[in-house]
Amino acid sequence: MSFWEYANPKRFMALSSAALPWFTALTALVLSVGLIWGFFFTPDDFRQGSTVKIIYIHVPSAFIAINAWLMMLVTSLVWLVRRHHVSALAARAAAPIGLAMTCIGLITGAVWGQPMWGTWWEWDPRLTSFLILGLFYLGYIALWEAIDDADTAADLTSVLCIVGSVFAVLSRYAILFWNQGLHQGASLSLDKEENVHDVFAYPLWTCIIGFVLLFITLVLLRTRTEIRARRVKALIARERMA
Amino acid sequence: MMPDLGKYAVSVLSAYGATLAIVALLIWISLRRGRKVQDELRSLEGRRDDA
Numbered sequence: 199m200s201f202w203e204y205a206n207p208k209r210f211m212a213l214s215s216a217a218l219p220w221f222t223a224l225t226a227l228v229l230s231v232g233l234i235w236g237f238f239f240t241p242d243d244f245r246q247g248s249t250v251k252i253i254y255i256h257v258p259s260a261f262i263a264i265n266a267w268l269m270m271l272v273t274s275l276v277w278l279v280r281r282h283h284v285s286a287l288a289a290r291a292a293a294p295i296g297l298a299m300t301c302i303g304l305i306t307g308a309v310w311g312q313p314m315w316g317t318w319w320e321w322d323p324r325l326t327s328f329l330i331l332g333l334f335y336l337g338y339i340a341l342w343e344a345i346d347d348a349d350t351a352a353d354l355t356s357v358l359c360i361v362g363s364v365f366a367v368l369s370r371y372a373i374l375f376w377n378q379g380l381h382q383g384a385s386l387s388l389d390k391e392e393n394v395h396d397v398f399a400y401p402l403w404t405c406i407i408g409f410v411l412l413f414i415t416l417v418l419l420r421t422r423t424e425i426r427a428r429r430v431k432a433l434i435a436r437e438r439m440a
Numbered sequence: 441m442m443p444d445l446g447k448y449a450v451s452v453l454s455a456y457g458a459t460l461a462i463v464a465l466l467i468w469i470s471l472r473r474g475r476k477v478q479d480e481l482r483s484l485e486g487r488r489d490d491a
């Protein structure tokens with residue numbers, strides 16, 4: 199069976215129906231373990247004190263905020279090239295999750311930044327591009343809502359998604375491009391010298407996996423809703439014509 | 441059981457509180473809309489079967 203057959207709404211509904219309970223249970227388990235481990239069983243940092251515990255929510259939420267947009271970029275390109283409705287609806291379903299994660303990243307960053315940097319906000323390249331990414335999420339959601347014809351909305355939001363991808367990439371790599379600003383480099387990377395200590399890294403990785411699972415679970419759930427909403431729209435239109 | 445968060449207790453707890461509130465709101469909105477659309481679809485398909 200071809201991979202593209204999962205883009206068939208019926209197949210997607212059957213597959214996601216079977217997968218959702220497993221993803222829900224796994225998300226609850228991994229996220230609980232990661233957050234409890236990080237909050238209750240890790241030491242304070244010698245410089246940052248207990249504020250280091252914010253890392254377990256700030257880094258995973260920012261990671262999802264950026265990568266949700268990249269997932270939307272891939273599904274938008276699939277829509278533009280292959281015209282699979284499920285991929286356009288999956289992008290639409292992911293946007294509010296990305297927006298919520300951007301808000302969490304901004305709030306937790308401000309709350310962490312205030313005691314550490316002495317300011318809630320700084321027009322630093324990374325923070326600014328992340329804020330703009332949040333505004334792109336808002337624009338993307340608004341555009342879907344504003345256009346009645348689903349295919350036209352999918353086309354226009356896909357183009358917006360391609361444009362906004364610049365800011366998703368900038369949010370991740372701004373620090374490398376400009377080498378200035380308050381925000382530090384990656385907390386976790388394959389370069390061992392840059393990484394946080396293992397005592398923080400293990401629960402952080404667990405939280406990142408938990409947030410990824412949460413994202414997948416919510417995307418599955420919300421895409422199912424979008425597929426049903428599209429069917430509702432089609433049935434109402436058919437009733438009107440009859 | 442509660443760790444000693446020292447002078448940063450307000451910062452840490454408010455960050456966690458805001459995160460949990462936003463995630464809970466997102467889940468609640470997703471489930472509520474899902475149920476609403478599912479009910480709407482059931483009723484439309486029921487009407488269609490009756491006709």
